[in-house]
Amino acid sequence: METKTKDVINGSEALIRSLIAEGVGTIFGYPGGAIMPVFDALYNHKEMIKHVLVRHEQGAVHAAQGYARVSGRVGVALVTSGPGTTNTITGITDAMMDSTPLVVISGQVFSSLLGTDAFQEADVIGVTQPVTKWAYQIRRVEEIPWAVSRAFYIASSGRPGPVVLDIAKDAQLNQCEFSYSKVDFLRSYQPVPEIDEQKIEQAAELINSAKKPLALIGQGVILGNAEKELIAFLEKGNIPFASTILGLSAVPSEHPLNFGMLGMHGNISPNMKTNECDVLIAIGMRFDDRVTGDLKTYARQAKVIHFDIDLAEMDKNVKTTVKVLGDAKQTLPLITKLLEKKSHEDWISSFKPYIEKEFDYVIKNELFPENGGEIKMGEVVNKVSQATNNEAVCVTDVGQHQMMATRYFKHTRSRSMITSGGLGTMGFGLPAGIGARYGAPERTVCIFVGDGGLQMTIQEFGTIMEHNIDIKIILLNNNYLGMVRQWQELFFDERYSETHLKNPDFIKIADAYNIKGRKVTKREELDEAIAEMLSHKGAYLLEVKVETKGMVYPMVPAGGSVTDILIGNGKTI
Amino acid sequence: MEDKTLYTITVFSENAVGVLNQITTIFTRRQLNIETLSVSPSAIKGIHKFTITTFSDSEETMKKLVRQIDKRVDILKAYYNVDYELVHQELALYKLSTDKVMEHGGIEYLVRKYNIRILEVTKDCVVFLKAGHYIETQSLFDELAEKIGVLQFVRSGRIAITKSPVERLSDMLAKRESQKLEI
Ligand SMILES: Cc1ncc(C[n+]2csc(CCOP(=O)(O)OP(=O)(O)O)c2C)c(N)n1
Numbered sequence: 001m002e003t004k005t006k007d008v009i010n011g012s013e014a015l016i017r018s019l020i021a022e023g024v025g026t027i028f029g030y031p032g033g034a035i036m037p038v039f040d041a042l043y044n045h046k047e048m049i050k051h052v053l054v055r056h057e058q059g060a061v062h063a064a065q066g067y068a069r070v071s072g073r074v075g076v077a078l079v080t081s082g083p084g085t086t087n088t089i090t091g092i093t094d095a096m097m098d099s100t101p102l103v104v105i106s107g108q109v110f111s112s113l114l115g116t117d118a119f120q121e122a123d124v125i126g127v128t129q130p131v132t133k134w135a136y137q138i139r140r141v142e143e144i145p146w147a148v149s150r151a152f153y154i155a156s157s158g159r160p161g162p163v164v165l166d167i168a169k170d171a172q173l174n175q176c177e178f179s180y181s182k183v184d185f186l187r188s189y190q191p192v193p194e195i196d197e198q199k200i201e202q203a204a205e206l207i208n209s210a211k212k213p214l215a216l217i218g219q220g221v222i223l224g225n226a227e228k229e230l231i232a233f234l235e236k237g238n239i240p241f242a243s244t245i246l247g248l249s250a251v252p253s254e255h256p257l258n259f260g261m262l263g264m265h266g267n268i269s270p271n272m273k274t275n276e277c278d279v280l281i282a283i284g285m286r287f288d289d290r291v292t293g294d295l296k297t298y299a300r301q302a303k304v305i306h307f308d309i310d311l312a313e314m315d316k317n318v319k320t321t322v323k324v325l326g327d328a329k330q331t332l333p334l335i336t337k338l339l340e341k342k343s344h345e346d347w348i349s350s351f352k353p354y355i356e357k358e359f360d361y362v363i364k365n366e367l368f369p370e371n372g373g374e375i376k377m378g379e380v381v382n383k384v385s386q387a388t389n390n391e392a393v394c395v396t397d398v399g400q401h402q403m404m405a406t407r408y409f410k411h412t413r414s415r416s417m418i419t420s421g422g423l424g425t426m427g428f429g430l431p432a433g434i435g436a437r438y439g440a441p442e443r444t445v446c447i448f449v450g451d452g453g454l455q456m457t458i459q460e461f462g463t464i465m466e467h468n469i470d471i472k473i474i475l476l477n478n479n480y481l482g483m484v485r486q487w488q489e490l491f492f493d494e495r496y497s498e499t500h501l502k503n504p505d506f507i508k509i510a511d512a513y514n515i516k517g518r519k520v521t522k523r524e525e526l527d528e529a530i531a532e533m534l535s536h537k538g539a540y541l542l543e544v545k546v547e548t549k550g551m552v553y554p555m556v557p558a559g560g561s562v563t564d565i566l567i568g569n570g571k572t573i
Numbered sequence: 574m575e576d577k578t579l580y581t582i583t584v585f586s587e588n589a590v591g592v593l594n595q596i597t598t599i600f601t602r603r604q605l606n607i608e609t610l611s612v613s614p615s616a617i618k619g620i621h622k623f624t625i626t627t628f629s630d631s632e633e634t635m636k637k638l639v640r641q642i643d644k645r646v647d648i649l650k651a652y653y654n655v656d657y658e659l660v661h662q663e664l665a666l667y668k669l670s671t672d673k674v675m676e677h678g679g680i681e682y683l684v685r686k687y688n689i690r691i692l693e694v695t696k697d698c699v700v701f702l703k704a705g706h707y708i709e710t711q712s713l714f715d716e717l718a719e720k721i722g723v724l725q726f727v728r729s730g731r732i733a734i735t736k737s738p739v740e741r742l743s744d745m746l747a748k749r750e751s752q753k754l755e756i
């Protein structure tokens with residue numbers, strides 16, 4: 001695509017036109033000296049680009065992440081130099097870990113001042129390079145269209161990731177002749193590797209010969225829009241599967257082959273079966289240590305097939321027998337064609353005892369507690385999920401409530417679980433939920449946060465108020481940094497060092513921001529309060545006082561084997 | 574360092590700002606020390622070549638390292654080799670006192686005995702150059718330090734060329750350009 005007219009415009013105008021050419025309709029940002037020309041240009045394009053003024057730059061990036069994760073489009077954040085940019089580092093690193101396509105645009109001091117410790121100068125490229133897919137400093141106005149198109153191409157292609165564009169103030173102000181053409185080739189960068197037919201055949205052969213196959217689904221499937229292709233593959237081979245935390249929602253929760261979530265707080269059956277299967281089929285996942293536990297005891301009996309778009313993930317943590325490099329949307333159908341129809345009846349039914357055990361020891365009491373007592377996190381999640389017909393976007397912060405949300409929120413469609421996986425960033429939830437709402441305005445967005453994490457980005461209540469953002473915030477308040485408290489209980493002799501929180505009145509804070517709020521302390525009020533929250537037009541804070549010393553089980557202790565699973569009350573599986 | 578192997582990592586990159594930073598970060602994260610480093614424009618215009626040596630006890634680590642380097646957008650190609658796959662050299666400069674050299678048989682004697690090239694002779698000092706493998710430049714240093722005394726010494730990073738006939742990069746570039754036409 002090439003725009004014909006060659007107007008002479010300034011760099012800021014060129015930047016905005018470039019963004020429009022990339023289809024950007026929403027930006028999350030915060031102004032300051034070094035980016036003022038761009039905000040000035042934005043003023044002329046209000047009808048084309050909606051700018052959401054956040055209250056902290058970390059919030060801008062998390063919001064852009066939520067937007068990107070729910071929509072599949074590139075999230076854009078716009079910030080000023082120096083502190084504006086350093087405030088984005090957590091979000092950028094989070095996006096790098098979780099392969100989220102972002103373009104973060106930061107103002108920079110005049111190019112003549114670079115390297116002189118000028119006011120609000122920071123070495124943005126130096127700081128962000130290790131945590132971005134690409135970081136580029138624009139010093140001359142002529143480079144703007146070129147750099148923007150490159151940025152969007154890099155951020156969104158192959159394995160997606162965050163890109164930083166650092167624009168010197170003079171480049172924003174100087175004049176240039178504007179024309180825009182989209183980049184779709186860089187000789188140094190091959191986003192989608194070529195498919196090796198032989199590997200496809202080897203993989204198919206291995207799967208056809210498997211008696212006990214198990215598939216592990218990661219976010220790669222969602223990023224590659226390969227959900228349909230995946231389901232066709234799984235169903236033809238009747239292959240039971242489970243997801244990583246970021247792979248959740250790629251396949252509906254109730255799919256008969258879906259055995260839940262992998263990893264530290266994942267479901268018992270897929271974790272146990274990892275060390276029983278004969279062929280382990282990893283698809284768009286990267287064997288994070290929270291999934292594998294101790295690698296020395298992980299799936300040693302299995303032949304491993306790894307589907308991934310990123311060669312650097314192959315053999316990084318787990319040695320594979322067959323590496324199927326490529327885009328899952330293309331490789332999966334090729335394999336499916338070669339698959340024999342199988343039933344794997346006995347193998348699949350052998351998952352059952354573990355499912356029953358998990359239900360009896362953990363789930364029953366978490367979701368349907370019988371002897372009264374304090375409200376449990378799991379039951380709140382379950383009720384909210386059901387009240388939305390399992391159709392809502394579930395956004396979480398980080399901690400016990402996150403694990404409960406990923407365990408018990410159910411999904412009927414893809415891109416419905418937005419959580420910080422790789423980096424585990426407290427403070428992610430609220431701003432990511434704001435972004436998710438912009439990315440999917442037709443969907444209900446439910447954000448589960450803890451009392452600790454909410455206070456890390458609570459300033460975004462201001463953003464919600466200003467823009468009337470209709471999101472449902474469910475605060476699971478246990479008055480503790482619960483997940484850390486859990487580790488202290490289990491591994492530090494119940495020495496609760498600095499994990500108890502003296503909390504403010506959250507409802508009053510919400511009220512000050514014009515956000516409707518309600519605090520629930522009694523189980524009997526829960527259903528009605530959830531219904532009220534969901535029927536309310538606009539943002540709603542539902543604070544639920546939950547069990548102060550709740551525990552998340554099952555649990556594979558860090559560094560333990562995937563089959564050494566704690567199930568509570570000192571019991572192991 | 575007993576059971577560690579010296580690996581030579583070759584990296585071709587676009588001539589972009591900050592590439593060295595991107596490469597060294599990956600070494601740092603994997604706790605690898607860079608032994609030597611040499612950077613220069615390559616035979617192909619606009620492309621830079623990095624030659625880096627590092628000790629490691631695991632070829633697996635080298636594989637992962639070059640994949641992580643290769644993955645960076647500005648990097649064209651990264652690979653590793655062990656010594657027998659390469660022709661490699663380092664340069665060393667030595668500065669000796671002219672008086673001492675004269676006492677030990679004079680300049681001509683040095684040139685013949687150690688196969689060196691004289692770069693500079695003044696009334697105070699003699700500067701000469703030796704090219705060779707690390708052991709060769711090092712053992713000369715040790716010998717001179719003991720017998721004559723070395724005033725200054727410096728050694729370059731390794732430069733290396735693979736023994737296979739073409740620079741592998743040219744094949745890759747040709748292929749990438751043909752893929753471009755297909756798009
Ligand atoms: C930015 C950041 N700081 C610290 C941590 C370590 N951490 C992980 S979970 C957790 C406790 C979270 O407490 P809360 O938000 O109340 O959630 P809960 O576990 O109680 O549900 C902490 C401190 C983190 N993940 N992120």
Ligand SMILES: [Mg+2]
Nearest residue numbers: 450451480482
């Ligand atoms: Mg808490």
